[in-house]
Every structure is written in C-alpha cells, then in structure tokens.
Amino acid sequence: MTGTEKTPAATPSFRLAYVPGATPAKWVRIWNERLPGAPLALVPVAADEAADVLRRGDADAGLVRLPVDRTFFSAIPLYTETTVVLVPKDHVVSAVEEVTLADLADEIVQHPLDDVMDWERPPGQPAFERPATTADAVELVAAGVGLLVVPQSLARLHHRRDLTYRPVVDAPGSDVALAWPQERTTDQVEDFIGIVRGRTVNSSRGRAQAPQDKPQEKKKPAAARKAPARGTGRPKPGARQSGKQQGGSPRKPGKPRKRS
Structure with a gap:
C-alpha cells in the first residue's frame, strides 16, 4: 500500500x-x-x-x-407484557391460577423506587419503607415481607426456587x-x-439491500438456434421416400439407360 x-x-x-x-x-x-x-x-x-x-x-x-x-x-x-404478582411458594395465592387487584387489597405489596409499572395508585398496602430496587424487593418477598407486582419478564429474570408468580388479570400491562x-x-x-417491524431484506422501505442475482442469459432468437441434425427432422411434403411408398409395394429398380 x-x-x-x-x-x-x-x-x-x-x-x-x-x-x-x-x-x-x-x-x-x-x-x-x-x-x-x-x-x-x-x-x-x-x-x-x-x-x-x-x-x-x-x-x-x-x-x-x-x-x-x-x-x-x-x-x-x-x-x-402480562403483569404478575410474585409470592412465596407457600403463600395462599400460589393455590390459585390467577388473581385480581382486589385479592391483593389487604396484602403488603412492595413498591420499589425503580418500579416500572405506571400506577395511578399501587395495589395493596404500602410497606413501611420502599426498597431501592426490584432486586431488593424480591429479597424481601423471599423473606416473607410482602408481595411484589411486576411485569412477567422481571419475575422470570429474578427467578428463585422459593418463589412463584400468578397473573393479575385486571392490572395494567407494561x-x-x-x-x-x-x-x-x-x-x-x-x-x-x-x-x-418484520420487513424482508428486499423491502422497498428497507435500506439494506440483498445482493442482486446475476442477470439471466437472454434466449437466442429462433433463427439463430441450431438446426436439428439431418435425419432427425420431419420430412418435407412431397419429398421422395426410400424403401416402401405410402400405401404401395417396394419400387423395383429400373434398367440403366444406354448412352447414345
């Protein structure tokens, strides 16, 4: 270079x-x-x-x-995302398939400072002090101090063997x-x-374009195509046939003419 x-x-x-x-x-x-x-x-x-x-x-x-x-x-x-309530495995909520916000009205529900839910009013009874993070709130739930309402992905992210979760059917989603x-x-x-948005790579609105295919070879005109080999084509009308004539017997060879 x-x-x-x-x-x-x-x-x-x-x-x-x-x-x-x-x-x-x-x-x-x-x-x-x-x-x-x-x-x-x-x-x-x-x-x-x-x-x-x-x-x-x-x-x-x-x-x-x-x-x-x-x-x-x-x-x-x-x-x-579906909203769920995170509870200890031995909590009464674990015995049902789903709950409502009214079912949590008398429960202490942790409301961490980094809560991602857009609540007008958080469900349940407030804890004495708000935990700093969702991870801290999960630790409190595991210790038997209240419950936690979060998007389902966060419940999975903070999975613990001693905890489980159930959908809250009337809670807002995230x-x-x-x-x-x-x-x-x-x-x-x-x-x-x-x-x-699921656009394909060839979408007219997408900027990234797929590699272009090689241009297909153009077909040659009929006149330029290779003629069929002799003997393989169909005979022209009126052409003399060797061997048997159509509908007749074989032609006998004639005597050669004398030259003068």
Whole structure:
C-alpha cells in the first residue's frame, strides 16, 4: 500500500440499549445475518436511566418501557407484557391460577423506587419503607415481607426456587417499545426499525439491500438456434421416400439407360 492510499473507514457499530426484562436476541440475530459488516453492540441500562442514555447519545436506540417523552423521542410499541404478582411458594395465592387487584387489597405489596409499572395508585398496602430496587424487593418477598407486582419478564429474570408468580388479570400491562431521539434517525436506526417491524431484506422501505442475482442469459432468437441434425427432422411434403411408398409395394429398380 502506497503512502497516498487510505485505509477504508470501519463501519460504526449500532448501539442498542435495553432495559431489564427486554429480550433483543431475535432482532440481534437478524441484524447480524443481514448486516455482517455493521457490528451491533448491546448496552444494558436500568429502566429509569434508559431515556438519559439515549439523550446523551450513549446508545443509538433502545428497547424501553413506555411511557417516554414523545416531544423528544420517536417510539414504536412492540408488545405488552402480562403483569404478575410474585409470592412465596407457600403463600395462599400460589393455590390459585390467577388473581385480581382486589385479592391483593389487604396484602403488603412492595413498591420499589425503580418500579416500572405506571400506577395511578399501587395495589395493596404500602410497606413501611420502599426498597431501592426490584432486586431488593424480591429479597424481601423471599423473606416473607410482602408481595411484589411486576411485569412477567422481571419475575422470570429474578427467578428463585422459593418463589412463584400468578397473573393479575385486571392490572395494567407494561408496554415495551423501540425508542430513539427524533433528531437522530440515522440509516442504521432505519435498518433496525425494518427488522423489528418484520420487513424482508428486499423491502422497498428497507435500506439494506440483498445482493442482486446475476442477470439471466437472454434466449437466442429462433433463427439463430441450431438446426436439428439431418435425419432427425420431419420430412418435407412431397419429398421422395426410400424403401416402401405410402400405401404401395417396394419400387423395383429400373434398367440403366444406354448412352447414345
């Protein structure tokens, strides 16, 4: 390489933030298949820090829990999680298939400071002191101090053998969305939007294009095609036949003519 040649610039990585309980694995796999030259970096963030991470530009987009500030962020809702109550395995709630908020009215329900549920009024009776994190609240439930209402993914994330959970049928769900700053809708953000929306690689709205197939070889005109080999084609009308005549007997050879 001469001194005047420049090394090609590396494709910048796409940074995807995600909150606890969000599962980006499927979309990351599709990204890696479609855009192998553009690495995707995962950025785990706490739910209450996701907006600040995106505002600062420490991630290009994020899987976050709604609501978000729609004056600053664009957001595409992806799915709504079932809400469950986390209880000790020997609790009376474990004997039923599902519960309602009214069933929890007399129970102490932990409400951690990082709670991701958008409650107007949290269910049950408040604990003496709010735990700092969901993980701390899970420890209290395991110790027999109250219950905890969370999205199902968080109950699975904090799985313990001594705890179980049941759906709360009339509790609000938790909406997970893809969000990014409106003013930073880059080409890579558009590529990831296409993936989460299920667009194919050849979609007209997708930026990443599949490799083009080789053009098919044009057929030659009929006149230029190779003529059939002699003896294999159909005889022309009126052509003399050797051997038997149609509908007659074999022709007898005639005497040669005398030359004068």
